[in-house]
Amino acid sequence: MRAPRLVTRTLVSSFLTVALVLGAVFTMLTIRVREQVRQSVADNLASAQQVFTLVEARRQQDVRAAVATLAENPTLKAALDTWLSERASASERTSRELLATVQRECDKMAERVAADVLAVTGAEGRIVASSGRLAASWPRGSIIEGRTSATAATDRSAGVGSRVYHVISVPLQLGEATIGSLELGTALDSAYARELADLSRGHAAIVRGPLVLASTLSAPAARDLAGSLGDAVADASTLTLAGESWAVQPLQQLGDVTFLALASIDAAAAGQTTAALRSLAWVGVGAIVLAAIGSVWLARTLTKPIDQLSRSLTKMTMAGRAHESVALSGSSRELDQLTFTFNALMASLSSAEADAEATYLGAVRALAAALDARDPYTAGHSERVSRFAVAIGEEMKLDAVAMETLRLGALLHDIGKIGVPDEVLRKPGVLSAAEFEAIKMHPSAGARILRSIPFLAPHIPIVELHHERPDGLGYPYGLRGDEIPPLARIVHVADAFDAMTSARAYRSGRIPVEAITELRKCIGTDFDGPSVEALIAALPRLVAAGEPVDSVVFQWAAHRARSA
Amino acid sequence: MIATALMSLLCVFAGQAQSTTGRVTGTVRLTSHSSRSPATAYDRRAVGPRARALAESRNVVIFFADIAASGDRAATRASVAQKDEQFVPHVVAVTTGSSVAFPNDDPFFHNVFSLSRGATFDLGRFPPGSSRARVFSRPGLVKVFCHIHSQMSAVVRVFDHPWFTIPDDQGTFTIDGVPPGQHTLVAWHERIGEQRARVAIRPGQNTEVTFTLPVLEPAK
Numbered sequence: 139m140r141a142p143r144l145v146t147r148t149l150v151s152s153f154l155t156v157a158l159v160l161g162a163v164f165t166m167l168t169i170r171v172r173e174q175v176r177q178s179v180a181d182n183l184a185s186a187q188q189v190f191t192l193v194e195a196r197r198q199q200d201v202r203a204a205v206a207t208l209a210e211n212p213t214l215k216a217a218l219d220t221w222l223s224e225r226a227s228a229s230e231r232t233s234r235e236l237l238a239t240v241q242r243e244c245d246k247m248a249e250r251v252a253a254d255v256l257a258v259t260g261a262e263g264r265i266v267a268s269s270g271r272l273a274a275s276w277p278r279g280s281i282i283e284g285r286t287s288a289t290a291a292t293d294r295s296a297g298v299g300s301r302v303y304h305v306i307s308v309p310l311q312l313g314e315a316t317i318g319s320l321e322l323g324t325a326l327d328s329a330y331a332r333e334l335a336d337l338s339r340g341h342a343a344i345v346r347g348p349l350v351l352a353s354t355l356s357a358p359a360a361r362d363l364a365g366s367l368g369d370a371v372a373d374a375s376t377l378t379l380a381g382e383s384w385a386v387q388p389l390q391q392l393g394d395v396t397f398l399a400l401a402s403i404d405a406a407a408a409g410q411t412t413a414a415l416r417s418l419a420w421v422g423v424g425a426i427v428l429a430a431i432g433s434v435w436l437a438r439t440l441t442k443p444i445d446q447l448s449r450s451l452t453k454m455t456m457a458g459r460a461h462e463s464v465a466l467s468g469s470s471r472e473l474d475q476l477t478f479t480f481n482a483l484m485a486s487l488s489s490a491e492a493d494a495e496a497t498y499l500g501a502v503r504a505l506a507a508a509l510d511a512r513d514p515y516t517a518g519h520s521e522r523v524s525r526f527a528v529a530i531g532e533e534m535k536l537d538a539v540a541m542e543t544l545r546l547g548a549l550l551h552d553i554g555k556i557g558v559p560d561e562v563l564r565k566p567g568v569l570s571a572a573e574f575e576a577i578k579m580h581p582s583a584g585a586r587i588l589r590s591i592p593f594l595a596p597h598i599p600i601v602e603l604h605h606e607r608p609d610g611l612g613y614p615y616g617l618r619g620d621e622i623p624p625l626a627r628i629v630h631v632a633d634a635f636d637a638m639t640s641a642r643a644y645r646s647g648r649i650p651v652e653a654i655t656e657l658r659k660c661i662g663t664d665f666d667g668p669s670v671e672a673l674i675a676a677l678p679r680l681v682a683a684g685e686p687v688d689s690v691v692f693q694w695a696a697h698r699a700r701s702a
Numbered sequence: 703m704i705a706t707a708l709m710s711l712l713c714v715f716a717g718q719a720q721s722t723t724g725r726v727t728g729t730v731r732l733t734s735h736s737s738r739s740p741a742t743a744y745d746r747r748a749v750g751p752r753a754r755a756l757a758e759s760r761n762v763v764i765f766f767a768d769i770a771a772s773g774d775r776a777a778t779r780a781s782v783a784q785k786d787e788q789f790v791p792h793v794v795a796v797t798t799g800s801s802v803a804f805p806n807d808d809p810f811f812h813n814v815f816s817l818s819r820g821a822t823f824d825l826g827r828f829p830p831g832s833s834r835a836r837v838f839s840r841p842g843l844v845k846v847f848c849h850i851h852s853q854m855s856a857v858v859r860v861f862d863h864p865w866f867t868i869p870d871d872q873g874t875f876t877i878d879g880v881p882p883g884q885h886t887l888v889a890w891h892e893r894i895g896e897q898r899a900r901v902a903i904r905p906g907q908n909t910e911v912t913f914t915l916p917v918l919e920p921a922k
Contacts (some may be wrong), residue, residue: 216849313854
């Protein structure tokens with residue numbers, strides 16, 4: 139797996155930080171909002187209860203006033219009172235007429251107040267007539283419970299049949315006497331609960347003992363409410379119904395019936411939390427964008443100089459220019475320190491390399507010099523051949539690497555002669571065949587020596603093949619023409635030229651003009667043509683460089699001018 | 703009221719003269735236990751300062767229940783005034799054929815009507831100062847109301863014999879000229895009902911009877 143990029147890393151870390159902070163803020167916000175919502179819902183319910191109490195008191199006052207007004211119905215009172223006093227003795231027909239009158243008046247009044255039930259009772263509390271939507275469950279002759287209690291308030295709760303009613307009782311009075319009462323019953327059903335809910339601006343429930351008579355809650359919530367009625371609901375401020383948290387506030391007590399106002403804290407909190415979340419989301423988007431911009435900027439300021447540095451290093455390594463120094467970017471102290479250290483390291487590396495090369499070169503030179511010193515006639519030969527070969531190479535426009543190889547190779551070309559006995563090497567006069575064979579061994583011997591030094595590997599062909607000839611009559615392999623490496627051809631020419639112009643044990647040195655003539659004559663057979671021509675062209679420069687060929691070159695130059 | 707008293711007086715004189723009839727005297731004792739009337743949204747109607755009601759004993763009627771009607775009885779006149787939104791007196795007793803006047807003594811309209819079996823009538827509305835009358839020809843109990851003021855009511859008891867009376871403010875009563883023998887004397891109150899007593903009437907003698915009625919009196 140590759141290491142992640144710096145930009146990725148800064149982006150991820152800054153994003154994670156922002157996300158963490160946002161998460162913490164969100165959690166705290168949610169908790170706080172919930173707490174506040176719980177408080178405000180409870181406050182709302184409490185104020186709703188106060189408003190409800192006022193409104194309800196006013197409403198009940200109005201209802202009582204309406205019923206009290208109804209109770210002043212003279213026909214009703216006259217018919218009821220007459221019926222009550224005559225029912226024992228009167229004929230059935232008369233009695234029926236009086237009852238019909240009472241019933242008719244009752245119907246009219248019930249219609250006027252849109253009552254669930256409106257009943258007329260006699261002084262003993264038995265119903266004489268009833269009317270309204272639910273009158274069937276209040277039949278004549280029955281007694282509505284609690285009625286006989288003279289100390290009870292005018293309002294009471296009464297269970298009749300399967301329903302529970304809110305009953306308002308108003309006496310029917312004749313003078314000082316009470317002949318009966320008007321009973322206005324309102325069923326405490328879901329319609330009543332809805333009315334309560336509208337008044338209390340929330341949900342409402344009507345409970346009696348452990349029973350929920352009616353509520354605007356959902357069925358599961360109402361079940362849970364019934365389950366928790368065993369506890370003191372009146373004291374509890376919050377209940378958990380159907381998995382939700384509800385605020386509860388008793389609105390009113392009527393006999394054994396309690397009216398409750400309920401409000402869902404969760405539902406209220408959801409809206410508030412959504413609002414808070416929305417603003418938080420905007421903040422979050424802003425924070426993330428800012429964090430992204432910031433991290434990208436940070437990454438760029440960090441990575442750009444590093445990237446530049448590594449790129450220039452790569453370029454340098456590819457080009458092999460290790461000795462060049464990298465420019466300081468100035469972007470940060472650390473990076474500049476790194477660059478500076480790198481430059482110093484590279485400088486010390488390349489100087490060490492140069493030292494090593496110089497050391498090698500010195501050793502090789504010493505070796506070559508030691509070789510030359512065995513024979514006074516060949517003293518300085520290797521150095522001269524090297525210089526001539528370099529001159530030829532410069533004339534032929536060789537590249538730097540080839541020039542370096544050529545210079546060292548030429549210097550070492552006769553290293554193999556170390557294995558040739560002195561008497562053969564210094565022998566004046568013509569060599570025997572066996573002696574000549576010994577001489578011919580020296581290129582291969584030189585190559586063997588050089589192979590043990592890896593640094594000198596490029597020079598082996600020069601050493602091994604500098605006695606090959608274009609016509610294939612050379613040694614050790616008898617290669618032809620182009621089979622011979624160019625550097626070996628150059629060294630062969632340079633070697634021959636120095637040999638011709640130097641005094642030997644067996645003859646005195648020929649003058650350069652003759653040597654040049656000789657070289658030219660043997661082009662194609664013994665020597666490589668371009669190398670010979672390059673040597674001739676380089677001669678004036680060799681003179682200028684102070685070669686000991688001084689005099690000969692002048693003579694040659696004069697000779698050349700004459701022949702031209 | 704005055705008529706009844708006069709009639710009683712006449713009976714007394716007749717009894718003394720012939721001594722063939724007896725007399726019954728007695729007292730109605732009203733034991734009251736107060737009750738609190740149920741609360742209402744508003745106070746009970748009270749237009750003006752209410753006149754003090756007559757003593758509760760005046761709402762009781764004492765009569766013999768089982769003496770056969772005799773032919774001699776005079777038609778009388780009685781009056782029930784409408785004053786301060788009340789019928790005064792609240793209870794009146796008359797013989798059959800008697801006329802009861804209902805003078806309007808209030809400064810506003812009144813009405814008199816009845817749904818009772820004995821006399822179903824409606825005298826209509828009549829202005830202050832005027833009066834309406836009604837003859838009650840059938841014995842029985844007649845409840846009278848005002849259609850304008852629903853809390854007003856009165857009771858007219860109509861008898862086909864003269865042996866009845868209404869006690870005075872102290873609750874004492876006297877009935878003269880009663881045929882001798884064992885009779886049933888009844889004390890009747892509108893809200894309590896009847897209380898009966900067997901009395902023996904001897905010619906020229908006085909018989910004492912005491913009734914005790916538990917009357918509910920509204921709290922003031």
